[in-house]
Amino acid sequence: MITALNHTKIQSQNLTLLGFGFVLVLVVLASLSLGAFSIPFPQTLAILFDQIGIQLGTFEVQQANVLLQIRMPRVLMAMLVGGGLGIAGAALQGMFRNPLVEPGLIGVSTGSALFAVIFMVLVPTVSSLAWIKTLGLPLFAFIGGLICVTAVYQLSKSQGRTDTATLILAGVAINALAAALIGLVLFFADDSALRSFTFWSLGDLGGATWAKVPVSLMLIGVPSVLLLLNSRQLNALALGEQEAFHMGVNVQQVKIRLLICSALVVGVGVSMVGMIGFVGLVVPHLIRILFGADHRLVLPGSFLLGAILLNFADLIARVIVIPAEMPIGVITALLGAPFFIWLIFNLNKSKN
Amino acid sequence: MLQASQVHFCIRQRPIVDEVSLELNPGEILAVLGPNGAGKSTFFKILSGEIKCKHGAVGYNGHDIHKLKARDLAAVRAVMPQHTQVNFPFTVQEVAELGLISTKVMQPAKLIQEVLEATNTSHLKDQVFNHLSGGEKQRVQLARVLVQIWETKPFPRYLLLDEPTSSLDIAQQHAVLKILQTLKSRNIGILVILHELNLAAQYADKIALLKNGMIAKAGTVKEVLEEEILEYVFDHPIQLIQNPVTGGLLISATAQAQVQTSIPTFKQA
Numbered sequence: 001m002i003t004a005l006n007h008t009k010i011q012s013q014n015l016t017l018l019g020f021g022f023v024l025v026l027v028v029l030a031s032l033s034l035g036a037f038s039i040p041f042p043q044t045l046a047i048l049f050d051q052i053g054i055q056l057g058t059f060e061v062q063q064a065n066v067l068l069q070i071r072m073p074r075v076l077m078a079m080l081v082g083g084g085l086g087i088a089g090a091a092l093q094g095m096f097r098n099p100l101v102e103p104g105l106i107g108v109s110t111g112s113a114l115f116a117v118i119f120m121v122l123v124p125t126v127s128s129l130a131w132i133k134t135l136g137l138p139l140f141a142f143i144g145g146l147i148c149v150t151a152v153y154q155l156s157k158s159q160g161r162t163d164t165a166t167l168i169l170a171g172v173a174i175n176a177l178a179a180a181l182i183g184l185v186l187f188f189a190d191d192s193a194l195r196s197f198t199f200w201s202l203g204d205l206g207g208a209t210w211a212k213v214p215v216s217l218m219l220i221g222v223p224s225v226l227l228l229l230n231s232r233q234l235n236a237l238a239l240g241e242q243e244a245f246h247m248g249v250n251v252q253q254v255k256i257r258l259l260i261c262s263a264l265v266v267g268v269g270v271s272m273v274g275m276i277g278f279v280g281l282v283v284p285h286l287i288r289i290l291f292g293a294d295h296r297l298v299l300p301g302s303f304l305l306g307a308i309l310l311n312f313a314d315l316i317a318r319v320i321v322i323p324a325e326m327p328i329g330v331i332t333a334l335l336g337a338p339f340f341i342w343l344i345f346n347l348n349k350s351k352n
Numbered sequence: 353m354l355q356a357s358q359v360h361f362c363i364r365q366r367p368i369v370d371e372v373s374l375e376l377n378p379g380e381i382l383a384v385l386g387p388n389g390a391g392k393s394t395f396f397k398i399l400s401g402e403i404k405c406k407h408g409a410v411g412y413n414g415h416d417i418h419k420l421k422a423r424d425l426a427a428v429r430a431v432m433p434q435h436t437q438v439n440f441p442f443t444v445q446e447v448a449e450l451g452l453i454s455t456k457v458m459q460p461a462k463l464i465q466e467v468l469e470a471t472n473t474s475h476l477k478d479q480v481f482n483h484l485s486g487g488e489k490q491r492v493q494l495a496r497v498l499v500q501i502w503e504t505k506p507f508p509r510y511l512l513l514d515e516p517t518s519s520l521d522i523a524q525q526h527a528v529l530k531i532l533q534t535l536k537s538r539n540i541g542i543l544v545i546l547h548e549l550n551l552a553a554q555y556a557d558k559i560a561l562l563k564n565g566m567i568a569k570a571g572t573v574k575e576v577l578e579e580e581i582l583e584y585v586f587d588h589p590i591q592l593i594q595n596p597v598t599g600g601l602l603i604s605a606t607a608q609a610q611v612q613t614s615i616p617t618f619k620q621a
Contacts, residue, residue, distance in 0.1 A: 097439045236453050238440050239496075242402050242433060247500060248426025248454025293440035 013297045020304035027308050028079070031315045032071050036323045039063045069210070077208035077216060078314045079307040081273050084220040084265040086306020089280025090287070090298050091227045094234040095258045096153070098167060099288075099343070102281035103266040106167065107148040107174030109277070112263075112270035113200045114178040114185070115144025121189045134211065138219050142267035148174050149263050202329030203276035205314050212272055219268040223261035224303060230254060231295035238293065276329050278336020279306050285343065309335075353377055354429070354510045354541055359398055359408035361391075368394045370565035371408070378508035378541040381532055383552035385545075386562035387586050392545050393434065395562065396514050399543065400431040413508060426454045429510040430500040434518070436493050438481050444468075444492050445477040451499030458503075467502055470531055471495040472524070486519035494528060504538055511535060513544045517551065529555040549603040553577055561585045577601055 033044040046057040047064045093101045103109050119140040152174055156167035233254045236244035241251050287301040313331040320326055354376040361369040369391045376382050386392050397403040401417050410417040412428050448464050457463055468474035471491045501509050517525040532542050546552045552559055560570040563585045569576050582590045593602040
């Protein structure tokens, strides 16, 4: 009977993920068809199917160009970055054993942004060096994120346990420092600095092009898969680092792997679309509240829900003030901040 | 055999564990007793591999503990720490399953069911761990630890428990120690830190008394349980009485004279 139960558990996990995948497809289709230049839904499908050689109906060339050249890379980028933020948030929360951890709150995003800005100011935009920029910028951002997450982790850890108060304080300190340094660096940069600052602090998917997609796919997709492979170890870590060691987990090695992969995912995301807050916090929580804490579901679920949420937020950002665009960080913060307050409130209640 | 030889551990030049040597054979229960601050838990952590011991050696079945990888170590020993916090809403079943993380067994589902029944927790298996009472949590943690070494293996293994009965009622305390007794026949050696002397007297094969980081006395239950040595170790008057029903030893601790006099003076103040 237990075998059957276990079997149904795996089945229900797969079904949940399938459901998320279905919702993601719907959001992506909506996102492709809606916007300042509206493409009717039948045409959207027709253009997509035309790509794989199936004729469904007629459409204008202009529609196809908007959909394939402007919206498609943007949607793919939102999927990768949103999914990446979701899964990195879930992995970091699991590693810190703390539900308040989020790439934005503990300074990973700001650190990445700082290093990205430094890179952009230091490396001149000479055309012969363009190839360095496509790969160098995300990698530089990754290093910044890694430094920050390692610093916060070392600061907040005592005897293998992380203390929530120190963790948040360390995050605040690192965030403030990195944000100030970004301001300083941008001050010495050229006249587009003000515009860039909004980009780095609130995020913008508008710069997504096909050229950025392969790099993102490699540097976000691959580490995300590596994170997925650590879900059982994350389950063990949830009991504590010592307990995980007792059960045969090489804790040090797993922690290093988790830190590097999460920093890579977040850093590359930040270098591509700027800092987008709260996705990494809200998404893993929703999954845990709805489906439990097993990381074998939390990690892939967070990726899918993060992708859904960021595409949805981007859709709102594009249609709410047509023909202009709202910075996407405004939308995610508007959704995420109240959730965060509710979370703190509930944590306090459960302690009393 | 689990062997500790001349294990020494200092914090700021002060020895917490002082040249302790101890042996644990498969098939026996060794109870480690001692007052608070005697160094029991530190010694326990050195044995489990949590704390690296720089002086002295710990060996599992003849292999030095530092040469064993976490995974290999987990195959020969399971550890139940004093407290384990779970910060996420895992169910009891999921917590118990974690015991299998580094081993492959033939029928995992059947094994977990067996262990949950043995620890009297199978009725809780779908509940969220954090919603359980202290005693229930402790039994679930015991289940997780037992899952790790439940399947019989051709080599001797060891189970280390740090106060596994601290939040249990008297019936559950005895239930836990009875489970430990059944493990002896599976070629498992058990080291358990206890505070309840009577439990140790009733279930242990051997007892080690720890005081100020040193072994005050170690040996069979009969050898160790003497009024004089117990009074020295715990700084408290202790009487040994024969149980009129079973004929076993009963340890009775009368109130200390100092404590009685200190209460009135406290009231006057």
